[in-house]
Amino acid sequence: MADCSTIFMGLQLSNPLVVASCSLTKSLKGIKKCVDAGAGAVVLKSLFEEQITADAQQLEHSMWIAGHSEAIDYVRNISRALGPKEYLTMIEKAKKATSIPIIASLNCISAKGYLDFARQIESAGADGLELNISIMPVEPEHTSESIEHMYLDVVDRVCHTITIPVAVKIGPYFTSLSRMAHEICNKGAKALVFFNRFFHPDIDIDKIALMTGYRFSSPDEMSGALRWIALLAGRVSCDFAASTGVHDGLGAIKHLLAGATIVQVCSVLYLKGISHIQTMLEQLLSWMDEHNYSTLEQFRGRLSQKESDRPELYERLQYIKTFVDID
Numbered sequence: 001m002a003d004c005s006t007i008f009m010g011l012q013l014s015n016p017l018v019v020a021s022c023s024l025t026k027s028l029k030g031i032k033k034c035v036d037a038g039a040g041a042v043v044l045k046s047l048f049e050e051q052i053t054a055d056a057q058q059l060e061h062s063m064w065i066a067g068h069s070e071a072i073d074y075v076r077n078i079s080r081a082l083g084p085k086e087y088l089t090m091i092e093k094a095k096k097a098t099s100i101p102i103i104a105s106l107n108c109i110s111a112k113g114y115l116d117f118a119r120q121i122e123s124a125g126a127d128g129l130e131l132n133i134s135i136m137p138v139e140p141e142h143t144s145e146s147i148e149h150m151y152l153d154v155v156d157r158v159c160h161t162i163t164i165p166v167a168v169k170i171g172p173y174f175t176s177l178s179r180m181a182h183e184i185c186n187k188g189a190k191a192l193v194f195f196n197r198f199f200h201p202d203i204d205i206d207k208i209a210l211m212t213g214y215r216f217s218s219p220d221e222m223s224g225a226l227r228w229i230a231l232l233a234g235r236v237s238c239d240f241a242a243s244t245g246v247h248d249g250l251g252a253i254k255h256l257l258a259g260a261t262i263v264q265v266c267s268v269l270y271l272k273g274i275s276h277i278q279t280m281l282e283q284l285l286s287w288m289d290e291h292n293y294s295t296l297e298q299f300r301g302r303l304s305q306k307e308s309d310r311p312e313l314y315e316r317l318q319y320i321k322t323f324v325d326i327d
């Protein structure tokens with residue numbers, strides 16, 4: 001039987017299938033289910049500073065109404081400390097109850113938030129931290145450079161504050177993704193996650209109201225990450241995690257061939273159940289046996305742009321018959 005163990009940002013994983021940050025990993029019960037299904041590691045549901053702040057504001061508001069204005073400052077500080085308490089306790093419990101790497105995830109609205117919570121997450125015993133950074137660039141006065149600087153500043157400060165490995169999960173919307181990937185790694189990130197899949201808004205035309213779009217990905221969404229992993233593999237010196245649209249073992253194999261270190265899965269586990277990880281793992285192992293691969297290193301990155309015999313295909317944007325065989 002092939003060995004599909006791997007090292008991801010310095011952490012030893014029994015296999016490259018990792019449960020992505022989502023509600024399936026927001027409780028100890030959910031984490032244990034992922035372990036039982038054979039996950040190589042889990043990324044916990046993100047801790048959102050915005051949520052903690054909103055909860056604190058709600059509390060402050062009710063105290064104001066009740067006439068306790070003098071206590072508001074005190075409460076503000078307490079709620080900032082207590083907000084993540086449940087999250088930190090879960091990390092501690094997960095570390096005691098399981099033996100796979102537990103990667104926490106953090107999404108903040110301020111650089112201070114990132115630093116404060118990153119320190120607490122490290123102290124709670126997480127094996128790694130994934131920074132879920134996403135800035136919606138709606139303000140016309142914000143230049144691309146200033147927005148990129150916000151990302152890099154956070155990565156720089158967090159990587160210089162904690163010692164556990166840091167992964168950075170980004171979306172695909174950068175003018176120069178290649179430059180950003182290099183810069184993020186230069187700031188000290190040990191891994192990049194390509195890509196976050198953001199909340200999709202939709203419109204209900206019967207109620208004439210805004211609504212939440214469909215939550216889950218489909219397998220044909222994986223090509224964006226596949227292309228970028230293949231383009232950057234061997235050129236950026238950090239590990240790559242593939243995310244978005246991986247619904248079976250075959251999708252995972254494609255990402256590994258493109259150069260991914262690990263593959264994160266989320267939507268398919270909601271659709272087919274957490275035990276689907278086991279099926280994916282079996283597909284990966286049987287494909288490796290079929291192709292006489294006994295380790296991941298023997299084929300990882302074989303179809304990255306650097307190694308491929310058709311490197312131009314990854315840079316191709318337009319459909320032209322000579323190159324893509326269709327009109």
Ligand SMILES: Cc1cc2nc3c(=O)[nH]c(=O)nc-3n(C[C@H](O)[C@H](O)[C@H](O)COP(=O)(O)O)c2cc1C
Binds near residue numbers: 246
């Ligand atoms: C219900 C749900 C909750 C999610 N919560 C988070 C989160 O807290 N933090 C995060 O970084 N990504 C979150 N994601 C995004 C996933 O981690 C993942 O990147 C995305 O769903 C694409 O992967 P997939 O195609 O395998 O679903 C969430 C996704 C779903 C469907």
